[in-house]
Amino acid sequence: MAIKESAASAVNAAPRQLDAIIIGAGFSGLYQLHKLRDDLGLNAVVLEKADGIGGTWYWNRYPGARCDSESYYYCYSFNKEIEQEWSWSERYPEHPEIRKYLNFVADKLDLKRDIRLNTEVSSAVFDDTANIWTVRTKSGETFSAPFLITAVGCLSTANVPEMKGLETFEGQWYHTGLWPQDGVNFAGKRVGQIGTGSTGIQAAPVIAEQARHLTVFQRTANYSIPARNGPVTAEDVRHTRENYDEIWRLARAGTNGHPFTISTQSALSVSEAERQGIYEKAWERGGLRFRASFSDVLQNADANLTASDFLRSKIKEVVKDPAIAEMLTPYDHGFATKRPPIDSGYFETFNRDNVLLVDIKAEPIVEITPRGIRTTKQQYELDIIVFATGFDALTGPLVNLNISGSDGARLKDEWSAGPRTYLGLQSPKFPNLFTITGPGSPSVLCNMPIAIEQHVDWITECIRAMRANGHMRIEADADSTEKWVAHVNEAADATLLPMASSSWYLGANVPGKPRVFMPYAGGFARYTAICDDVAQSGYRGFALS
Numbered sequence: 001m002a003i004k005e006s007a008a009s010a011v012n013a014a015p016r017q018l019d020a021i022i023i024g025a026g027f028s029g030l031y032q033l034h035k036l037r038d039d040l041g042l043n044a045v046v047l048e049k050a051d052g053i054g055g056t057w058y059w060n061r062y063p064g065a066r067c068d069s070e071s072y073y074y075c076y077s078f079n080k081e082i083e084q085e086w087s088w089s090e091r092y093p094e095h096p097e098i099r100k101y102l103n104f105v106a107d108k109l110d111l112k113r114d115i116r117l118n119t120e121v122s123s124a125v126f127d128d129t130a131n132i133w134t135v136r137t138k139s140g141e142t143f144s145a146p147f148l149i150t151a152v153g154c155l156s157t158a159n160v161p162e163m164k165g166l167e168t169f170e171g172q173w174y175h176t177g178l179w180p181q182d183g184v185n186f187a188g189k190r191v192g193q194i195g196t197g198s199t200g201i202q203a204a205p206v207i208a209e210q211a212r213h214l215t216v217f218q219r220t221a222n223y224s225i226p227a228r229n230g231p232v233t234a235e236d237v238r239h240t241r242e243n244y245d246e247i248w249r250l251a252r253a254g255t256n257g258h259p260f261t262i263s264t265q266s267a268l269s270v271s272e273a274e275r276q277g278i279y280e281k282a283w284e285r286g287g288l289r290f291r292a293s294f295s296d297v298l299q300n301a302d303a304n305l306t307a308s309d310f311l312r313s314k315i316k317e318v319v320k321d322p323a324i325a326e327m328l329t330p331y332d333h334g335f336a337t338k339r340p341p342i343d344s345g346y347f348e349t350f351n352r353d354n355v356l357l358v359d360i361k362a363e364p365i366v367e368i369t370p371r372g373i374r375t376t377k378q379q380y381e382l383d384i385i386v387f388a389t390g391f392d393a394l395t396g397p398l399v400n401l402n403i404s405g406s407d408g409a410r411l412k413d414e415w416s417a418g419p420r421t422y423l424g425l426q427s428p429k430f431p432n433l434f435t436i437t438g439p440g441s442p443s444v445l446c447n448m449p450i451a452i453e454q455h456v457d458w459i460t461e462c463i464r465a466m467r468a469n470g471h472m473r474i475e476a477d478a479d480s481t482e483k484w485v486a487h488v489n490e491a492a493d494a495t496l497l498p499m500a501s502s503s504w505y506l507g508a509n510v511p512g513k514p515r516v517f518m519p520y521a522g523g524f525a526r527y528t529a530i531c532d533d534v535a536q537s538g539y540r541g542f543a544l545s
Ligand code: NAP
Pocket: 065, 066, 067, 068, 069, 155, 161, 162, 194, 195, 196, 197, 198, 199, 200, 202, 218, 219, 220, 339, 360, 388, 389, 390, 391, 444, 502, 504, 509
């Protein structure tokens, strides 16, 4: 049914009755709507707080924002026509092209008529007797349905650090994840950028080109691999289109949902010269594939050291001033134990005359003043401050929905010591609520569209099976959840990932957030096999009634 009624007319009206409510109109919400509406024939709606679709890509419009997976597989795989009709212009397209793609898909599948924009969810409450979720929006509308699916993304709650004096700043400040629709004009401005994660590493080179001066405030130095971005040729497009079946087969068979295999040889099994040669080749090729150079970069500390040392040496080769190169060199964590950024000229940026690097571990920020940022050593005069300070990842977008489940249990309380999910798909006490790429699933360790499709397909089949069998309610068992949480920890502990103490995978970037390794590190193919097995067993570990 087309959504035409105005928000105002629906206030105080009875809840609009649906079969399923989906929150969020990014990659996951769009595909979930298509599956539930067009495959199962359900009356489903997507509620989206923005005034356009795109999810993460709607909000992240900061300079230099591009995807980190290569475009030919940073897209949906479920529709052959879309595959054959769409072509990307670059190896790593910028944010407007990704939004254009999502709009192309939404138009092609006629999704927009069931997407309600400018509709921010303020709460979701489960009725135990009727097995119905009621979702309330900020404007006072209500929607109810047996099934609620959160498609709110993993990196969508901006983390703006509490900094003394921010309210006194007389210039403009922005968080990269809430970037103004019309962009920011940096011409002639003195810009301060806080944060050197994937976002800051993408943004700094572009801001440096546009601004009069850029000061980068770095808390933790980072590794980065050159993206080696470039145009996609007609020959590339033809090759991709002809080989999509194999591309998706490889992506699903792997650890991270990328269509390439991780080397089977240990970094320690080859000579120094051979190892350097392999790293050099991977560096020249660029991109996240560098991680796949050897089998044990993320499993064995000595193997990891070889990759970390190689990348440290590259920083020293690129950055002309040895003192700045040293400041930019990470020593506190091994390569890829935090999400590795890829860049287009990041380290080169520090060779520019209009760029300054400030190590805020050596000279911490004391306060933001009306005219800039004051550290323990000096005042930096600024017109614009850019917070590239990341997100309250994975759990933030979910707990902020203000969800109350069975017997009034609140998600925020249930997860106060860290997220507790079964397969990252459901949590005990929250029947009929599914989270797409929730904590406890491969999610952010994966090429996201592939992880999303696997979750959406699983949820859709689960709802189909429930309806076929006359089930009204599905809820994760407490016991299977405990076991899954233990397995998620075990899988992380089998890698070096938990060793990066400042990683957002652990929630360490948000003060007060419990330190729990949140994504499932056991590998995408293994995870998919577990989910399939659970479904085939009649949903072992879930209570159905
Ligand atoms: P991030 O990786 O969490 O980096 C945030 C940066 O801000 C870090 O350098 C952090 O320092 C710093 N920071 C945080 N709080 C601070 C404070 N109070 N004072 C000073 N510095 C502070 O966030 P992100 O760069 O936005 O990236 C998050 C994730 O988004 C990425 O890892 C990636 O998965 C995804 N992403 C993807 C793409 C893409 O695909 N194209 C692009 C961008 C981001 P510490 O390291 O010391 O905490």
